[in-house]
Amino acid sequence: MKHLGTILILTFLIVSCSSSKKVLEDASLPQSNPISEPTVSEEKVLTDSSQQTTVMQNQKELESFTDGYITDDSISVSIEIVKPIQLFDHSTFNILLSKHVSINGNVDYEAIKSDWKALKDYITQLSNNLPNNTWTKEEKLVYWINTYNALTIDLILRHYPLKSIKDIKDPWKQRYWKLGNKWYNLDEIEHQILRKMDEPRIHFAIVCASFSCPKLLNEAYIASKLETQLTEATKGFLSDGDRNIISEKRIQLSKIFKWFAKDFKQDGSLIDFLNQYSEVEISASAKKSYLDYNWYLNE
Numbered sequence: 001m002k003h004l005g006t007i008l009i010l011t012f013l014i015v016s017c018s019s020s021k022k023v024l025e026d027a028s029l030p031q032s033n034p035i036s037e038p039t040v041s042e043e044k045v046l047t048d049s050s051q052q053t054t055v056m057q058n059q060k061e062l063e064s065f066t067d068g069y070i071t072d073d074s075i076s077v078s079i080e081i082v083k084p085i086q087l088f089d090h091s092t093f094n095i096l097l098s099k100h101v102s103i104n105g106n107v108d109y110e111a112i113k114s115d116w117k118a119l120k121d122y123i124t125q126l127s128n129n130l131p132n133n134t135w136t137k138e139e140k141l142v143y144w145i146n147t148y149n150a151l152t153i154d155l156i157l158r159h160y161p162l163k164s165i166k167d168i169k170d171p172w173k174q175r176y177w178k179l180g181n182k183w184y185n186l187d188e189i190e191h192q193i194l195r196k197m198d199e200p201r202i203h204f205a206i207v208c209a210s211f212s213c214p215k216l217l218n219e220a221y222i223a224s225k226l227e228t229q230l231t232e233a234t235k236g237f238l239s240d241g242d243r244n245i246i247s248e249k250r251i252q253l254s255k256i257f258k259w260f261a262k263d264f265k266q267d268g269s270l271i272d273f274l275n276q277y278s279e280v281e282i283s284a285s286a287k288k289s290y291l292d293y294n295w296y297l298n299e
Contacts, residue, residue, distance in 0.1 A: 088129050088139070090146050092122040094220035105207075105215020107153070107299050109160050116157055123150055123177060130180040138223040141197060145221045148189050148206040151177050155186070156209050156297070164295045165209045172208075200263040200273065201230040203256050204237045211294040212243060212254060234277045243291070246280050250287045258290050 096119060100112040112119070126147050131140045155171060156162070165171050172190075175183040194202045204214040205221060214237045221229055237254070238244050245252040251274070257264060264273045271282050 088143060089125075090142070090220040090222060092118060092125065093146055093150055096122070097216070097218050097220060101216050101218035103218060105218070105298060107156075107209070107216060107297075109153075109156055109297070109299055112153065113157050113160060119150065119154060119157070123154060126150070127177075127179045136223065137197065138226045141194070141199060141202065142221045142223045142226055144189055144194050144197075145202060145205045147179070148186060148194070149216060151184075151186060151189070152207060152209050162297065164297055166295050195260075195263060198266065199230070200260070200266065201234045203260055203263065204233040205230060207298070209298055211296045211298055212291075213298060214243070214256075215240075216298065231277070235279075238274065238278050245291070246274070246278055246282060248280060248283050248286065250289075251282060252289050252291050255290045255293050 096112065096115055100108045100115065102108075126143070131143050135143070152165075155168065155174065155176065156165065158176070159168050162168070168174070172186040175185045177184050190206060194206065205217070207213045207216040214233060217229065217233065238246060243254050257270060261270065264270050267273075269284070270288075271284055271286065275282055
């Protein structure tokens with residue numbers, strides 16, 4: 001029994017020593033750590049100038065990446081870029097208007113004739129970009145308002161010099177302009193397209209090149225600010241004493257309100273419409289008359 005006890009003690013000591021040695025060996029081995037510091041050799045690679053250039057280039061390529069996948073052995077990330085819809089660009093017309101139309105809406109036709117090519121180029125752009133079903137109502141309104149005004153200027157330049165648009169035979173029925181696959185005249189754009197879009201304020205945005213017309217805006221209409229532009233055009237027209245004379249008990253209006261009376265009564269009476277934009281509160285019983293229309297050129 002004494003010898004057996006000695007044997008057991010020796011066996012325990014041998015096993016304990018083996019386990020301690022194993023622990024010491026494991027402690028001396030590099031530990032697996034997903035966030036370990038780089039080794040000396042790895043640091044040398046990263047600090048090498050050529051490798052730094054490669055890393056920077058890869059980063060730039062990743063930042064400019066617009067579509068597809070970024071992959072390695074364990075990652076698959078899908079990147080989807082939503083590109084904004086490209087609206088029709090009216091900047092060419094905007095430049096022409098800002099150069100040749102005064103803040104009061106007077107058009108320098110003699111000067112704009114020197115830019116006639118730019119105007120023709122803009123009309124060509126219009127022809128190649130007819131509105132479709134993907135366009136919003138605002139985008140369509142802007143397209144046809146700018147088109148009407150551009151074609152009216154082009155009509156005047158074709159016959160300039162002249163004193164009035166009425167010096168031209170049937171000015172609103174001339175089919176000088178092909179948009180898409182169809183030849184248009186000004187009457188068709190106004191009555192068959194714009195008026196059917198249920199926006200009565202278009203009558204203060206489209207201009208017939210005459211003194212009694214609303215003033216031609218010296219900038220192009222754009223969809224993002226259309227509401228503001230139409231509101232300001234309407235208010236400006238009503239407050240212009242050369243076009244309308246308004247008081248509480250009596251109103252002397254432009255004949256535009258007579259010719260297109262139906263358009264201004266969509267949501268009530270004509271007085272209801274006027275009171276939305278007039279600086280003077282007009283009585284429902286106000287006496288109404290219409291001013292003579294001055295067809296002299298708006299220059």
